[in-house]
Amino acid sequence: MYERCPSPHLDTDRGMGRYLGVTSCTLLIVGRVIDISIFTTPSLILFYVGSVGASLMLWVLGFLLSFCGLFIWLEFGTMFPRSGGEKVYLEAVYRKPKYLATAVFAANAILFGFTANGCIDFAVYILAAAGQTSDHWWTERGIALGVIFFVTLLHGLTPKTGVLIMNSLSIFKIVILLFVVVTGWAVLSGKTRVADPHYNFRNAFAGSSTSSNDYAFATFNILNAYAGWSNVNYVMNNVRNPIRTLKIAGPLGLGICAVLYLLVNVAYFSAATKFSTVVLFFENVFGSAAERASSVFIALSALGNVITVTFAASRVNQELAKEGIPLPFGNKFWASNWPTGKSPLPGLIIHLIPSVIVIFAPPNNNVYSFILDHEEYQYPQQIINIFVVIGLFILRRKKPDAVRPFKVWWPLAVFFLVTVSFLLTVPLLEPGYGVPNYSPCLVGIGIMFAGVLYWAAWRILLPKVFGYKLLPRKEMLDDGTVVTVFSKTKIQ
Numbered sequence: 001m002y003e004r005c006p007s008p009h010l011d012t013d014r015g016m017g018r019y020l021g022v023t024s025c026t027l028l029i030v031g032r033v034i035d036i037s038i039f040t041t042p043s044l045i046l047f048y049v050g051s052v053g054a055s056l057m058l059w060v061l062g063f064l065l066s067f068c069g070l071f072i073w074l075e076f077g078t079m080f081p082r083s084g085g086e087k088v089y090l091e092a093v094y095r096k097p098k099y100l101a102t103a104v105f106a107a108n109a110i111l112f113g114f115t116a117n118g119c120i121d122f123a124v125y126i127l128a129a130a131g132q133t134s135d136h137w138w139t140e141r142g143i144a145l146g147v148i149f150f151v152t153l154l155h156g157l158t159p160k161t162g163v164l165i166m167n168s169l170s171i172f173k174i175v176i177l178l179f180v181v182v183t184g185w186a187v188l189s190g191k192t193r194v195a196d197p198h199y200n201f202r203n204a205f206a207g208s209s210t211s212s213n214d215y216a217f218a219t220f221n222i223l224n225a226y227a228g229w230s231n232v233n234y235v236m237n238n239v240r241n242p243i244r245t246l247k248i249a250g251p252l253g254l255g256i257c258a259v260l261y262l263l264v265n266v267a268y269f270s271a272a273t274k275f276s277t278v279v280l281f282f283e284n285v286f287g288s289a290a291e292r293a294s295s296v297f298i299a300l301s302a303l304g305n306v307i308t309v310t311f312a313a314s315r316v317n318q319e320l321a322k323e324g325i326p327l328p329f330g331n332k333f334w335a336s337n338w339p340t341g342k343s344p345l346p347g348l349i350i351h352l353i354p355s356v357i358v359i360f361a362p363p364n365n366n367v368y369s370f371i372l373d374h375e376e377y378q379y380p381q382q383i384i385n386i387f388v389v390i391g392l393f394i395l396r397r398k399k400p401d402a403v404r405p406f407k408v409w410w411p412l413a414v415f416f417l418v419t420v421s422f423l424l425t426v427p428l429l430e431p432g433y434g435v436p437n438y439s440p441c442l443v444g445i446g447i448m449f450a451g452v453l454y455w456a457a458w459r460i461l462l463p464k465v466f467g468y469k470l471l472p473r474k475e476m477l478d479d480g481t482v483v484t485v486f487s488k489t490k491i492q
Contacts, residue, residue, distance in 0.1 A: 029253025032228030107451030156345030169304030184267020379444030
């Protein structure tokens, strides 16, 4: 089934090859960034900071911080145009102990690699759109389970159709937000049923919070809403002319989202309801009949996000398996493009398993809510981000003459590093969820430590106990995928 790979440096453009252009990559970012958070988060931000003016300023700050992060990932992505994102960048910087960075990243990517919240969000809002409010736990979970299996089979068996649907839903999200923006302009013009559309913009900073914690929590949630600007970095093996495409699609995709986010917030506040969501916005402007339509919009947005996240996550899982990380049934299967030879269904299955587990977690449980709410911008990911930014400066010092098609201005990198470091302290302060305030920190550190233990058992403990050493070699699978395989050689 397998043949020895004649060269360890063969191209990795397998499966469907390099089929993602600037448009698809831009939509890949848009589809990942725009999820249901833009429909629900503005009211939460306003709740924290207390005023419309402060809220809008923080959305601008979130945009600037996200662009700083994007530029750092652009430097890495153009230097190492390979799928895997942070996995590739950590491996390039932290070479010793060998495979430690890979194992730690794998623990986070696999254990927290689920999209359960998007699946459940789809179920909740599609039921609301249908006019059904079921308290039965299995109804929502059954729909959510159907979503994650549908998306897995969609990308695994019909990859071209999967990309087409993914791009279509991303365009749909843009259209919906544009509709909200134009509706907001109509409201501000005074030609709708809203009596005083300028009410929230008078004395815009009145009532602003004076607590630094409130602004920290608000910024944390805004950065969650912008999460996804690095989505193309995870699928670079499938990108045509990857360096040029990344340099265009990254700023363009994030820029589209940032402009829409700011204008949508203005539209929300024009509806004269301070703590407005998109559902209340449409109800205030068009009447109660529009409530179901807005629920459909949110449901499709959630579905699009699940499809986009799953697409990128499966490529990351495949890269981890190609690196030789030991997995059940061997890494060759998980690294392959089985069964079509075009798409990594095994990598999709790795993503599917934790999603199913979380979907079927006990309902109405504080820990369950905690897991869902911290999925997108989890504590371990922030730790990884810090090591990536530090790695940027290490690589510049060690390899100052390396080819860098894009180079971020170092003050922006420092600004991002300081901000992310500060965000690491936010979970220590965040109340609620019925769990101790330090739980995110413990969970994050625990995940990182699990990766360290896994690496130690694989690379040190087991070889020492059983008296063998691991020798890596490259092999090529039948579908052309090149993987690293380790042979156990007995120590004499």
